[in-house]
Amino acid sequence: MPRASSRKGPTNSTASGNSSAVDLFRAASGKAASKELERIDQLFYSYSSNSCGMIDPEGIESLCSDLEVDHTDVRILMLAWKMQAEKQGYFTLDEWRSGLKGLRVDTTLKLKKALPDLEKEVRRPPNFANFYSFAFRYCLTEEKQKTVDIESICILLDLILGSVFRPQVDLLTQYLKIQSDYKVINMDQWMGFYRFCNEISFPDLSNYDPDLAWPLILDNFVDWLRSDRA
Amino acid sequence: MTKSKKLRKNNVENNVEAMEQGWAIMEEGIAKLKNILEELESQFSSEEYMRLYTTMFNLAGRNNIDDDYICQQLYNNYKESVQAYIMSTVNPSLRDKHDEFMLRELVRRWSDHKVMVKWLSRFLSYLDRYFVVRKKVESVKDLGFSCFRDMAYGEVKHKAKDAVIALINKEREGGQIDRALLKNVLDVFVEMGKGEIEFYTDDFEDAMLKDTAHYYSRKASQWIFQDSCPDYMLKVEECLKTEKNRVSHYLHSSSETKLLEQVENELLVVYANQLLEKETGCRALLRDDKVDELSRMYRLFHNIPKGLEEVAKIFKEHVHSEGLMAIQMIEDATCNKTEKAGGARGEHALMTTFIELHNKYSAYTTGCFCNNAVLHKALKQAFESFCNQVVCGTSNADHLASYCDYILKKGGSEKISDEAIDESMDKIVKLLAYISDKDLFAEFSRKKLSRRLLFDRNVNDDHERLFLTKLKQQCGGQFTSKMEGMVTDLALAKENQNQFHEYLINNNAAIPGMDLTVNVLTTGFWPTYKTCDLRLPAEMVKCVQVFKEHYEAKTKHRKLTWIYSLGTCSINGKFDSKTIELVVGTYQGAVLLLFNDAQRLSYSDIKTQLNFEDDDLMRVLHSLSCSKYKILKKDPDSKFVSPNDYFEFNSKFTDKMRRIRIPLPVVDDRKKVIQDVDNDRRYSIDAALVRIMKGRKILGHQQLILECVEMLSNMFKPDVKVIKKRIEDLLARDYLERDAENPNLYKYVA
Numbered sequence: 001m002p003r004a005s006s007r008k009g010p011t012n013s014t015a016s017g018n019s020s021a022v023d024l025f026r027a028a029s030g031k032a033a034s035k036e037l038e039r040i041d042q043l044f045y046s047y048s049s050n051s052c053g054m055i056d057p058e059g060i061e062s063l064c065s066d067l068e069v070d071h072t073d074v075r076i077l078m079l080a081w082k083m084q085a086e087k088q089g090y091f092t093l094d095e096w097r098s099g100l101k102g103l104r105v106d107t108t109l110k111l112k113k114a115l116p117d118l119e120k121e122v123r124r125p126p127n128f129a130n131f132y133s134f135a136f137r138y139c140l141t142e143e144k145q146k147t148v149d150i151e152s153i154c155i156l157l158d159l160i161l162g163s164v165f166r167p168q169v170d171l172l173t174q175y176l177k178i179q180s181d182y183k184v185i186n187m188d189q190w191m192g193f194y195r196f197c198n199e200i201s202f203p204d205l206s207n208y209d210p211d212l213a214w215p216l217i218l219d220n221f222v223d224w225l226r227s228d229r230a
Numbered sequence: 231m232t233k234s235k236k237l238r239k240n241n242v243e244n245n246v247e248a249m250e251q252g253w254a255i256m257e258e259g260i261a262k263l264k265n266i267l268e269e270l271e272s273q274f275s276s277e278e279y280m281r282l283y284t285t286m287f288n289l290a291g292r293n294n295i296d297d298d299y300i301c302q303q304l305y306n307n308y309k310e311s312v313q314a315y316i317m318s319t320v321n322p323s324l325r326d327k328h329d330e331f332m333l334r335e336l337v338r339r340w341s342d343h344k345v346m347v348k349w350l351s352r353f354l355s356y357l358d359r360y361f362v363v364r365k366k367v368e369s370v371k372d373l374g375f376s377c378f379r380d381m382a383y384g385e386v387k388h389k390a391k392d393a394v395i396a397l398i399n400k401e402r403e404g405g406q407i408d409r410a411l412l413k414n415v416l417d418v419f420v421e422m423g424k425g426e427i428e429f430y431t432d433d434f435e436d437a438m439l440k441d442t443a444h445y446y447s448r449k450a451s452q453w454i455f456q457d458s459c460p461d462y463m464l465k466v467e468e469c470l471k472t473e474k475n476r477v478s479h480y481l482h483s484s485s486e487t488k489l490l491e492q493v494e495n496e497l498l499v500v501y502a503n504q505l506l507e508k509e510t511g512c513r514a515l516l517r518d519d520k521v522d523e524l525s526r527m528y529r530l531f532h533n534i535p536k537g538l539e540e541v542a543k544i545f546k547e548h549v550h551s552e553g554l555m556a557i558q559m560i561e562d563a564t565c566n567k568t569e570k571a572g573g574a575r576g577e578h579a580l581m582t583t584f585i586e587l588h589n590k591y592s593a594y595t596t597g598c599f600c601n602n603a604v605l606h607k608a609l610k611q612a613f614e615s616f617c618n619q620v621v622c623g624t625s626n627a628d629h630l631a632s633y634c635d636y637i638l639k640k641g642g643s644e645k646i647s648d649e650a651i652d653e654s655m656d657k658i659v660k661l662l663a664y665i666s667d668k669d670l671f672a673e674f675s676r677k678k679l680s681r682r683l684l685f686d687r688n689v690n691d692d693h694e695r696l697f698l699t700k701l702k703q704q705c706g707g708q709f710t711s712k713m714e715g716m717v718t719d720l721a722l723a724k725e726n727q728n729q730f731h732e733y734l735i736n737n738n739a740a741i742p743g744m745d746l747t748v749n750v751l752t753t754g755f756w757p758t759y760k761t762c763d764l765r766l767p768a769e770m771v772k773c774v775q776v777f778k779e780h781y782e783a784k785t786k787h788r789k790l791t792w793i794y795s796l797g798t799c800s801i802n803g804k805f806d807s808k809t810i811e812l813v814v815g816t817y818q819g820a821v822l823l824l825f826n827d828a829q830r831l832s833y834s835d836i837k838t839q840l841n842f843e844d845d846d847l848m849r850v851l852h853s854l855s856c857s858k859y860k861i862l863k864k865d866p867d868s869k870f871v872s873p874n875d876y877f878e879f880n881s882k883f884t885d886k887m888r889r890i891r892i893p894l895p896v897v898d899d900r901k902k903v904i905q906d907v908d909n910d911r912r913y914s915i916d917a918a919l920v921r922i923m924k925g926r927k928i929l930g931h932q933q934l935i936l937e938c939v940e941m942l943s944n945m946f947k948p949d950v951k952v953i954k955k956r957i958e959d960l961l962a963r964d965y966l967e968r969d970a971e972n973p974n975l976y977k978y979v980a
Contacts, residue, residue: 146962188961188968195973213931213974216954 037097039106044096055091067112074159075115078122081134088138129194135160136190147184150176157193165197175221182217189215245292249303252289255282256353260311263349264319267342274349282353290356301361308354308370312377315346320382329393330411336390337414339382340421347374372424379422379429387433390415394434395441398476402445413480420482427484435485439492442473446496454501458510460523466497466530499534512544525598528605538604546608549591553616556583561622580621581633585657588613613664624900627667631674634658635682638697643688655697659704666947669914670907672709677757677903679713681896683720684749684796691721706944715755723749733780740780742773750781750790759793765841766794767823770816794820795846803861806881811889812861817842817850818894822861825879833873844873851877853894859885861892911946915956918942923966923978931957931974 047059055063064071083099085091091099103118105111122131135156139148148156154173162169172193176182182189192215200208205226210219259282265271274282286304293300320339327335351358351370358369368376394415401407422429446469453462473493477486498505506512515523531537560580591609599605617626637658641651665671682689694717702710727747734740766774774792781790797816801823802809814822820840824831831839837847851871855864861883865876918941923929929937935953942948957976960966969975 186962188958192973211932211935213957213968213976216951216958219951219954 036106037101040097040100041093043100043106043108044091044093048093052090054093055096057089060089060091063108066108067115069112069115072159075119077135077138077159078118078131079115080138081122081131082118084134085138088141132160132194133187133191136187147186148190149184150182153185153190161194161197165202168197168202171225172221175224179217179220179224181220185217189217192218245300248289248292249300252285253304253307255285256307257311259353260315260350263346264315267345286353287356290361293361295360295364298361298365301357304354305357305361305367305370305373308350308357309373309377312347312350312374313381316343316377316381320378321385324382324386328389330397330408332386332389333393333411333415336386336418337411340378340418343374343378343382347371350374375424383418383422387419390419391434391437395438398438399441399445401476402472409479416480416482427482430482431484435482435488438481438485439488442489443492443496446493447500450497450501454504459505459508459512459515460510460520460526462505463523463526463530466493467526469493469497494530494534498530498537502531502534502537503540506540506544512541513548516545516548521594521598524594528599528602532600532602538602542604542608545594545605546612549587549609549612550615552587552591553584553612554619556580556587557616557619557621559583564622578633578636580626580629581658581661584617584661585654588657588660610664613661614666617661617664618666625667625670627665627671628674628900630658630661630665631671631678634675634697635678638682638690638693639686639688641690641693648693651693652696655700659700662701662704667907668705668709669910669945670904672705672713672945673757673903673907676713676716677899679716680757683716685798689720691717709945712755715752719751719755720749726750729784730777730780733783734776737780740776742776743769744773746773746777748777753791759795761791761793762795762843762846763841764794764817764820765839767820769823770820803883805883807884808888810883810885810887813889813891814854815850815894817846818854818892821850821854825862825877830876830878833871833875833877836877849894849897851875853892857892859883859890859892911948912952912956914942914945915948915953916960919953919956919960920965923976927978928969929976931976934976 044055047055047063049056049059060076061071064073064076069075079099080088080091082102083091083095085095085099100106100111103111103114105114121127136148139152139156140146154176157169157173176185196214196218203225205222208214208222210222259274259278262271262274262278266273289300289304320343324332324335324339348371351374354370358371361367362369367373394412397407397412416430416434419430419434420427422433449469453465457465470490470493473489474486477483477489481489508514512527514520515527527541528538531541557580560583564579591612595601595605595609619626621629634655637646637651637654640646641648646654662668662671679694682694695714698710698714698717701713730746730748734742778790781788794816799814799816799819801812801814801819803812803822812822821836824836824839828835833847833851836842836851837844840847842850848871851862851864854860855862855877856869856871860880863878863880864871865878868875915938918938919934922934922937922941934957935950938953939948939950957966961968961976964979966976967979969977
């Protein structure tokens with residue numbers, strides 16, 4: 001609540017005719033908050049499609065161009081995470097609200113400016129693991145779908161881990177494409193990739209122990225890497 | 231006042247005087263004692279004894295316990311006398327002698343000293359009673375002994391020790407020595423301790439042990455190069471025996487263990503590896519079956535720490551290479567020659583060889599190696615290492631199953647005795663323990679059992695059951711339950727057959743038209759057989775119909791599936807020269823019966839009429855037209871059946887026998903069996919994993935794998951990668967989940 005009042009700057013369109021400071025405070029925060037919500041909603045409706053009442057892929061496309069960000073950019077994915085969006089390619093009003101409120105933005109410009117902060121937030125350790133697993137779930141489009149195809153996984157790996165773990169991601173995607181044991185990847189394996197990048201020293205792989213509970217696909221990956229070297 | 235002072239003064243004066251007088255008498259006694267010891271005088275007379283004893287007694291009686299003047303004087307005088315005696319007589323005599331003479335002198339002097347002290351302590355016994363106790367000093371005897379120990383023994387002990395050791399070594403080198411003397415000398419050492427062994431240990435034993443070690447170390451360093459392993463071992467055994475003998479004759483018994491340990495250490499421990507690795511060493515002994523030498527080796531190495539480890543290793547390697555050699559020999563001899571997969575004689579040679587090897591080396595472990603656990607383990611590991619190799623293209627589980635089949639068939643036709651069968655079965659079960667793919671063996675056995683039960687006329691029920699009992703004892707009930715079911719089915723089949731006969735008798739409408747025997751098999755027990763939709767000839771249809779009616783009347787809720795591929799029939803072939811009874815399979819019979827109505831049939835005719843599959847039909851026609859007995863003529867007369875061929879009844883066929891069997895060759899479904907077993911294994915692993923996790927709720931990855939392997943070890947050895955895959959599958963199916971904190975921990979999901 002105090003924060004709302006500290007943003008008196010942008011929300012100074014309210015004509016405050018109230019007497020006491022406390023009332024001013026409360027009225028300002030109440031009014032400011034509701035004004036903010038109004039603007040957020042307005043922004044939503046400016047992108048949403050009338051037929052389904054949500055922002056659909058087209059709407060997202062247009063949002064992206066306004067933000068001057070490519071729709072395949074990882075930051076859109078991060079935004080989806082912030083909103084805890086359930087369906088890939090769509091944002092509901094609730095999701096939109098919670099996302100933008102969380103970012104404390106209510107215009108496209110502010111949203112664009114908030115993107116670097118969002119990225120920082122996501123990259124912080126506890127959030128990143130959360131984001132990483134969200135990214136997988138976000139790809140499960142069908143009901144009861146539990147796996148994602150190799151192609152999409154490779155893209156996702158590149159998108160999410162590529163900037164931090166470039167060598168691992170390059171080799172892993174290469175391996176995933178040429179191996180034939182697995183045609184799809186499940187959540188457990190997906191999380192395994194992340195753990196692998198975090199815990200295993202690369203490129204020597206000296207601390208990898210196949211007797212531990214690493215997913216079999218990673219055991220095979222390490223074997224392939226080691227044989228490739230030899 | 232004056233009176234008592236005077237009295238006391240008198241008393242004191244009197245005591246001193248009495249002391250002087252009394253001691254003088256004592257001195258005479260001591261001098262006499264010395265002479266007795268030097269054999270210059272004979273024993274004390276009773277009067278002399280009484281005089282000495284009484285004098286001392288009276289003296290001591292005057293003792294005033296307030297100052298103990300008298301007793302103290304006596305005690306001191308006694309001590310001085312003894313010491314003087316030692317200084318003047320004992321030590322000089324010891325000093326001027328050496329070696330054996332010195333030892334003899336020591337023995338003599340100690341013996342004398344004991345006598346002297348004995349007498350003196352008798353005379354001074356009053357002191358022991360009161361004075362010694364009160365003043366807490368050594369008893370008269372002990373004092374006497376201490377003097378000897380400190381003054382005489384103390385001076386001479388080193389020389390004595392060296393002399394004894396020298397004599398011991400002389401004896402070791404074959405010289406003759408006076409053993410009694412050594413025993414006496416060492417008794418002196420022992421007695422110095424007055425009940426404690428420390429003087430013996432410190433002043434003699436330690437040095438003797440060190441010397442022994444040096445002695446044998448020198449010997450060993452020569453022998454190890456000069457002698458062969460058997461000879462060296464003989465020498466060691468001899469040395470140990472000698473040293474033990476030495477102890478029993480003159481060393482103190484407490485030295486035995488330590489002494490033998492020294493010998494073993496220098497002769498065996500130090501050179502253990504070198505000895506075993508000699509050209510004439512362990513490997514050679516095993517190779518040449520030198521049972522006695524191996525027994526000796528066991529006896530010797532058994533006692534030294536970790537002695538058997540190296541022996542066990544060599545033993546294991548030897549057995550392992552013997553196994554591999556046997557395999558190689560058999561592979562070369564048979565597999566490259568036979569055309570068909572798994573020539574019969576080859577397999578049996580392999581198994582019989584394995585059994586022989588096992589007999590031989592088991593005999594070693596129970597005999598030469600006295601049933602030692604380390605050696606048993608080595609044997610087990612060696613067998614496991616080669617019993618699981620693939621030979622002649624198929625695993626030993628298969629070979630073993632074939633061997634069982636062969637034994638049971640032979641037993642059935644009474645070519646071997648009951649005892650021989652029993653023995654063979656025991657051997658088979660023993661070998662099975664070494665094979666890790668036990669479930670594969672079970673499956674192959676089951677298939678073969680099925681053929682025996684259904685086709686073999688000479689099945690001996692008792693033998694079959696005996697074999698299953700032995701298997702059950704070794705591997706558990708789950709292993710044999712299906713096979714037991716099969717045997718029971720056949721036993722019941724006879725019962726059912728009688729019932730069927732009765733039914734036929736009582737039921738006029740039920741006329742099969744020929745002698746019909748039906749075996750009803752319980753599906754779960756028997757291997758699965760391919761069914762085919764054979765269009766039976768009319769004669770056979772009737773049979774099936776009649777039985778079906780009977781069975782349905784007898785039992786509801788059961789479904790009958792007819793497996794014609796397992797049936798046999800007897801058909802009379804009315805050939806030109808004579809009628810011959812043909813014993814063939816049902817498939818073959820069906821084909822032959824077609825020729826009752828047609829002279830000449832094409833392949834496709836037959837196929838359509840009977841609704842056969844190509845691979846089955848080819849086999850059947852081949853057996854009737856291209857094999858040993860050509861019942862049908864084939865046009866063209868080539869070696870193999872082709873879909874374009876034509877067939878005719880061969881009326882010209884004849885044979886000297888009136889009855890011939892025309893078997894249908896068995897399809898090699900080995901690959902399918904292996905495939906089925908592999909599939910079953912996946913389910914077994916799943917079941918084991920779930921069972922473990924259900925019980926433990928939370929378990930670490932490595933622990934889970936260990937317990938899974940353990941649980942399944944009775945049936946097969948699961949591949950760790952396969953287990954991992956099954957775990958992943960269970961994770962995906964939400965039976966298990968990974969712990970959030972520790973990814974190496976699994977939790978059971980209820």
